[in-house]
Amino acid sequence: MSKHTPGPWTAEPPSEQTPHIWVxxxxxxxxxxIEVCDYDDGKGERLTDEDFANARLIxxxxxxxxxxKSAAxxxxxxSRPTGANGMTSASLGHPLMVAQRAMYDVIAKAEDRS
Structure with missing residues (x-):
C-alpha cells in the first residue's frame, strides 16, 4: 500500500488556459x-456545480x-470500561461504538486495507 500525497490540498478553479479544475x-x-470531456472553449459542455463540489470534496x-482517525x-x-462513562464490555451496540466501527471501515478503504 502506498501513501497518499500529503495535504493540504486545494481546488483551483478553471482559467482561460485550463478549462478544468485542478486539485x-x-x-x-x-x-x-476534473474536466468535461467535450469542453470546446465554452461552446460545448460546461463544468457544473457538482463538478466544483466534487473538487472541494476531493x-x-x-x-x-x-x-x-482522530475521532475514532x-x-x-x-469507551474504555471505567464505570464513570457507563461503558461495559457489553456496550458494543452503543451508537458511538457502531460509528467507530464504520469509521475504521472507511479508514481501511482509504488506506486500501478493506
Missing amino acids: NAATNSGVAK AAAPDLLAAL AAIGDW
Whole structure:
C-alpha cells in the first residue's frame, strides 16, 4: 500500500488556459483533474456545480481522513470500561461504538486495507 500525497490540498478553479479544475497538493503537484470531456472553449459542455463540489470534496480528503482517525481514537479512549462513562464490555451496540466501527471501515478503504 502506498501513501497518499500529503495535504493540504486545494481546488483551483478553471482559467482561460485550463478549462478544468485542478486539485493540487501543497507541494504544487497535481492530485486530480476534473474536466468535461467535450469542453470546446465554452461552446460545448460546461463544468457544473457538482463538478466544483466534487473538487472541494476531493481537496478536503486528507483533512477528512485525519479528522476521522482522530475521532475514532477519541471514541476508543472514551469507551474504555471505567464505570464513570457507563461503558461495559457489553456496550458494543452503543451508537458511538457502531460509528467507530464504520469509521475504521472507511479508514481501511482509504488506506486500501478493506
